[in-house]
Amino acid sequence: MSTLSARLNENSAPRELDEVIAQEVELRLEENDFAAALDLLQQLHPADIARLVTELGRDHAASLTLALPTITGANVLAELDEAFCADLLSEVSTERITALLNELESDDAADVLSNLDETVRQRVLRVLEDRESVKGLLEYGEETAGGIMATEVVSVLANWTVAEATEEIRRNAENTQDLYVVFVIDEARKLKGFVTIRRLLLSPSDAVIGDVMRTDIRYVTAEVDQEEVVRIMERYDLVSLAVVDDNQRLIGHVTIDDAVDVIREEAEEDYLRLSGITGDEDRTDTVFSITRGRLPWLLLGMVGAVFAGSVIGVYEENIRRASVLAAFIPVVMAMAGNAGIQSSAIIVQGLASGEVWSVNMLRRMGKEVYVAIANGLALAAVMIVAVLVVFGWMASMWPSFVIQAPDPWRLAATAGLSLFVVVILAAVIGATIPLMLDRIGVDPALATGPFITTSNDIIGLLVFFMLAAVLYLPFI
Structure with a gap:
């Protein structure tokens, strides 16, 4: 017996999973010492076993999980991702599946059964001890109170x-x-x-x-x-x-x-959508399913970038007349995207927590506008100073290193006003789109991803070049 195994067996209480134990299990599997690996697993809490087996190859994960004592194995199944759990049970006998599910509460048993093949599910339901309760739970939507409740009550x-x-x-x-x-x-x-x-x-x-x-x-x-x-x-x-x-x-x-x-699942889902990933992505998912969840938003971002590029193309002549305008493109795009994401994140959080209602919606929107005005004024002031320093003082001191800009004061005023308007528009759009999506029954978390960033990039560029065409170019 290894030193680690001996140390674990000195105390029968479940141990917390750490890197040493995980490496020891993998080592025993590489040596084909299945019994020693199983012995190590039995010293862990079912939640830690579930975490560990998801990192193993499918064959090893299935063999180890199903070789555990029935009660432990059942508790491990309850902790596993539902799709991964269904994959492990795909080639397991009906008798073994039934024995495992009989140890679970009705809600956990229903969660496992809902992802199994229909034929297997029906065979298990015919012999399951709590089949009537489990059948009833399977009729409810997965994300409803009926779908997550347990029928075992006193x-x-x-x-x-x-x-x-x-x-x-x-x-x-x-x-x-x-x-x-x-x-x-x-x-x-x-x-x-x-x-x-x-x-x-x-x-x-x-x-x-x-x-x-x-x-x-x-x-x-x-x-x-x-x-x-x-x-x-x-x-x-x-x-x-x-x-x-x-x-x-x-x-x-x-x-x-x-x-x-539910809190963990919803938080993970919102975080994924914030990053532009649709659906639930899990580390046990295949490359194809992960790609399918990410690619749509990447394509949307690419389409948005093409539109942003077309905006720049429309104003190509303006850039040729004053090449210094090109220096402000990344600034405007970044500030528009950031301001929009901040506002949308606050509104999405309020909708998720139930703090945003129809009666206080206008008040919340008004508050976001006031915040955007304050931020816009501060950013505009910083921009004006930066333009005067870079294109005024530094350009005169080091003309070979800093691009010369005609009329730095007018350029600074144009850039500052553009940034002020862009921040306000981006904040309003970022706060409005989640509310609109929520009203039509679409998850507002979708709004905090590339959709907000891309749309605000385009609007920001339009505002900047239109103001430059009116306030700066005619005077140089």
Whole structure:
């Protein structure tokens, strides 16, 4: 046994994955010492095992994951990317898949099944222990409350005593992993309130649930978008949110760990779209799928660059008359893109957190305009000083190194005014486009990518050359 293996086995508690353990596992696999690699994996938490196997080759990843004890293997599957998990299970027997899914909560089992081949999914559902609950979850949209909820909940009647409720918790302990509150229902399973575990422990055993429960309960229907679910849980500091049907009957709950997963997924998705990548890109994806997600935005950026180039071409004669104008092209494009992205990022963040409503939309837009005016004035002042220093003082001191510019004062005024106007227009466009996309049901995060940058580049160049044609060129 290796020194590392001996060190791990001294303590049966799960160890945190680090580079040393990862290298040791890979080394054992290269030596075809499968048993030693498996032994190392079993010392890790399922989340760390999932992280490690995604870095391995498909064959090794599948062999190691499926050779783990059933409970550990099931928990690893729940941590894996859904598409990667489906790929690992593509050649696994129905019996083994069923055994693994039987160890998972209904929401995790449904997530795994949703990505399997239809034939395999139906075979597994026929023999799955919790098949009715899982079938119900598969009918909901993947990004809805119904799609992320778990059906394993503990519910009691209002006329029960605390002792009876405690016994109900014991009866359901095996099937309910995440227990934070006990929901109170009536005979028709309509939601009436909840009792926290702490309140149950501190209440007398003969106390009636109706006397100790809270009725100010928050809940959502199964069709509510998962982002709205997360906003509610964050706003009211909930660790468990009830999910009801259209008749207000309790059908499940969303727990804090599911909410955290949604927050991470949405943040990663918005970050990718900010970078101009469509869809969900994962390190386990193929080259083709990654290319398919990135190429559309690269093509859009290329088309935008062609249009920007055509704008420059239209004003080619102006540049020939005053070649110094070409020096301002990258400045105008950069400032337009940056100002637009800043404004759009603030609006997208407000839409995502629910802070931007129709009633305060104009106020938020007005604030962005005022900020843009302040920034535009500051940048314009800096630009004027820079132009006077570079094309005035430095050009006279070192004429062989700095291009000579006719009438530096007028050039400085033109450049400063252009930058001021461009920053304001870019900020308004950057704030408006996400709002428009949100109104038509398109994810506003799309606006913070190359679309904003490209459009503002074109508009910025147009503004600069038009002002130069009016304020500078006629006087030189």
